[in-house]
Amino acid sequence: MKVPIIMLGSVTELQRYIGKSQLTEDLGGSLDYSHSRWLSHRTAIENFALMVKETAQTLQSFGTELAETELPNEVQSTSILLTAHTEKKDKMKEDMRLAIEQGHNILASITEPVTENPDYQLNQDQLDNQTTAERLLAQLNETETAFDEFWAKHQQKLEQCLQLRHFEQNFREVRAALDIVSERLSAFTDVGNSCSHVEHILKDLETVEKARVLVSEGDRFIQSKHYAVDSILPKCNELQHLCDAFTTETDKRKNLLNKSLELHSLLEKSMKWCDDGIYLLASQPVDKCQSQDGAESALQEIEKFLDTGADNKIEELNKICKEYEPILNQELMEHVQKVFQKQESMQEMFQKRQVSLKKLAAKQTRPVQPVAPRPEAFVKSPLCVHLPVFSSDTFFFFHFLFQGEMSEMQQSRSGSVMDDEENLAVLRRHVINELIETERAYVDELLCVLEGYAAEMDNPLMMHLMSPGLQNKKDILFGNMEEIYHFHNRIFVRELENYIEYPELVGRCFLERMEDFQIYEKYCQNKPRSESLWRQFSDSVFFQECQRKLDHKLSLDSYLLKPVQRITKYQLLLKEMLKYSKNCEGAEDLQEALTSILGILKAVNDSMHQIAITGYDGNLNELGKLLMQGSFSVWTDHKKGHSKVKDLARFKPMQRHLFLHEKAVLFCKKREENGEGYEKAPSYSYKHSLNMTAVGITENVKGDAKKFEIWYNAREEVYIIQAPTLEIKATWVKEIRKVLTSQLQAYREASQHRTLEQTHSLPLPASSCTSPSRNQTRNLKKLEERKTYPTSPEGYILPKYPEKGKGWTKTSHSLDASEENDGWSSAEDPLNSSDAEEEVVGGGGEMKLPRGWRDWNGPHHHHHHP
DSSP: OOOOOOOOOSHHHHHHHSOGGGSBGGGTOOBOOOHHHHHHHHHHHHHHHHHHHHHHHHHHHHHHHHHHOOOOSSHHHHHHHHHHHHHHHHHHHHHHHHHHHHHHHHHHHHTHHHHHOTTOOOOHHHHHHHHHHHHHHHHHHHHHHHHHHHHHHHHHHHHHHHHHHHHHHHHHHHHHHHHHHHHHHHTOOOOOSSHHHHHHHHHHTTHHHHHHHHHHHHHHHHHTTOTTHHHHHHHHHHHHHHHHHHHHHHHHHHHHHHHHHHHHHHHHHHHHHHHHHHHHHHHSOHHHHTSHHHHHHHHHHHHHHHHGGGGTSOOOHHHHHHHTGGGOOHHHHHHHHHHHHHHHHHHHHHHHHHHHHHHHHSOOSSOOOOOOOOTTOOEEOTTOOEEOOOOHHHHHHHHHHHHHHHHHHHHHHHTSGGGOHHHHHHHHHHHHHHHHHHHHHHHHHHHHHIIIIIGGGGOGGGGGGSOGGGTTOHHHHHTTHHHHHHHIIIIIHHHHHTTTTOGGGHHHHHHHTGGGGGHHHHHHHHHHHHHHHHHHHTTOHHHHHHHHHHTOSSOHHHHHTHHHHHHHHHHHHHHHHHHTOTTSTTHHHHHHHHHHHHHHHHHHHHHHHHTTEESOOSOGGGGOOEEEEEEEEEEEOOSSSOHHHHHHHHHSOEEEEEEEESSEEEEEEEEOOSSSGGGGSOEEEEEEEEEGGGEEEESOBTTBTTEEEEEETTTTEEEEEEOSSHHHHHHHHHHHHHHHHHHHHHHHHHHHHHHHHTOOOOOOTTSOOOOHHHHHHHHHHHHHHTSOOOSOOTTSOOOOOOOTTSOOOOOOOOOOHHHHTOOTTSTTOTTTSTTTOSOBOOSSSOOBOOTTTTTOOSTTOOOOOO
16 A cells, blocks of 8 residues: 655645644644643543452452351450441541542543633543543442442441340340349248338349330330341240239239338337437436426426427337238337337336426525536446536435436337347448448549649649749648548558448557548648638639539638548547447447547647747747647736735736646637638737746635636746636646656656766756755655645545644755745735635645645545535
8 A cells, every 4th residue: 555655844834734723732733732641641540440440349348248247146246346347347438538539639630621711622532531530430439339338237237236135145134133033032021120121122123123124125126127036026025924923923022011111110210219318318417407497498398309209109009010910020029019118118217307307397495506526527327428526415316317217228228129239230331331431432522632723733734824822832722631632542441441341340440540640630730821822812713724624513622621521520420330339349449449539639629729829939849749728717826026916916817728738838818810711710829838847736726616726936926727617627637737747757767767876966946956865855845746636535645644633834845945935825825825725735835734624534534525
């Protein structure tokens, strides 16, 4: 074949043979063609076509894998499989999304010229590429849609499988529980022996409700066309049949149990009413009942209490027996009779008390005057109610009013239902549960504060919200709360949980950790500083943001009070536990733990007062342990001073707050502040102090049994102290006596040691030293003379009195001349005369026999009170 070949010399000649529309721009034509662009589009389309093919194959393989997967037979495996398949599906969907996104990008690149210029006409190659890309995208979308439909069915199948496995597991558990309860029901004859017991039995019957809920769940699966209907339906029918049979039987039992619950509630209300009545009788103040008004007031109190019996007591025993006849077995019948007997005994005691009070309500011709008790004289009633000691007249009144009743109370309580060990055990469990639950809640609250507030004070992201005055003040605001938290969280709550089965022994837990509770003293001492800082910055945005994050309704100051509330809560719980454990092994430990906790509370309270002392130059810690603190009326009578000043001071008391330390007693003036909260707490302005090495006391002062004397340096300074109550006076005198006794003992031991070692003698305060032996003797006798002696000769070592008829002379002690002739024991001194006081035993040269002992001549003398 001959092909003509034409040789062209220019582009113009080419255009004669081929039209411009068919030539590219570089040949002078108008055809829009870029070879590099064409290659790029074709390469992208080829790659996309390959991706579409591979994606379809991967989805097909995954679908086949899912379809051929065997469904597991238990819950956990099914749940794991569902999670694994879902994660793989999500990965496939992500790959699909990327492929579709790539296809759209290719299509957008092909049609880009049209996007930029709507009048542009695509050439044939571009149109072919566009058609190919659109076809591949449509194919990819169809594949995704098909996969989504397949996955929806597969996911539903897996979820139904998981539901089925849960249903089967619950069915096995409920079926086994029904078998147990049915077996128990077939042999069940009990009506319970208390409210809590009956409620426990009724709770056992709740298994049927669980079975019915499971049947309803199975019905829902069947209605939703579950794939395993053939497996679910028989199980539902079986449970339904068991529930119907069981319900018929349990309805009969439940009626009896509800009746039993009603009776036990009535019995417990009656027992509580009786116990409240007994407590009322024991706690009525005997001294106030002596007056006509007091007796009438006590009568009204009794009548008011008896009116509450209408809703709380058993009215008629026969009526109760008839009403509850179906459930009254022998044991329950005895229970009812005991409660009724206790109720009758208590009402009889009330009748006797009313008769006694009505007699006393009449006008008394001879009023009874109470007299001062000995310091350690307290009477304890069987219910641990503290009663004061009275004169002989009052004692007979007390004997007449209480003796018969108390013996009846003891008999009644010893045979009462509340002493039944099972009921007491239930009460003990209630207390230990409350103790442990509140302990856990307390630990959680402390952690919440430490994480939500304290830790946030160190958080750099919160610094911009914090006032400059708050920075670096975390230790002031929270004190040692973190130390308290670690003790309770790591140690105490875990140790308490060890006693949940033996609640009566929990006292040991407290005793073993009693030293650790000292951390509360440090926290309470810091509380005023913390409170002051809080009040200054309570409106801070920082605190508001912390509270918002924690979603607390109460602000921080409420939580900062938690440790103070907690340490006071323990003594209440220990009292409750002791009340229900009096005959148990751990009763002594409980009492000791209660005493120790109360001692810690006293120490905390005392230290809170001590840190409020202002104006003292020295270090309070050098004065030894703080033993007592309290407010008193004080009269002074100093040897040195103007007579008019002395007279004025003697009749006008000063109000002073005394702090008794091991080495000194401080006199302070109480000043009330005008702030709020802790800032309103009083402060104590220091006035003066007395060194305990030169202090003596006189226990009884004429005119007022609540007064005693503290004197200093052989009565150079004398302070008459009036206590608010006899008990407070007795406690202070006892404590001061212990300090002086310990000083005497220490001095004796030191003297003996120095004598044996033949060393230099001990220095004497405020006197010149002569020979070692003489100075030791003089100092020792001075210390002995500073001790107080009680007014009763029974049970105490008395000073050596002269033989009968010889009278009293100056002692032969080796005293300095100034002490022998100080004149404080003369009749001219009103504080030392027979009219001024009943007893003086001091550190001077002469001892006066107390009035009432002057003619005492041995143990046969019985005038105990002057």
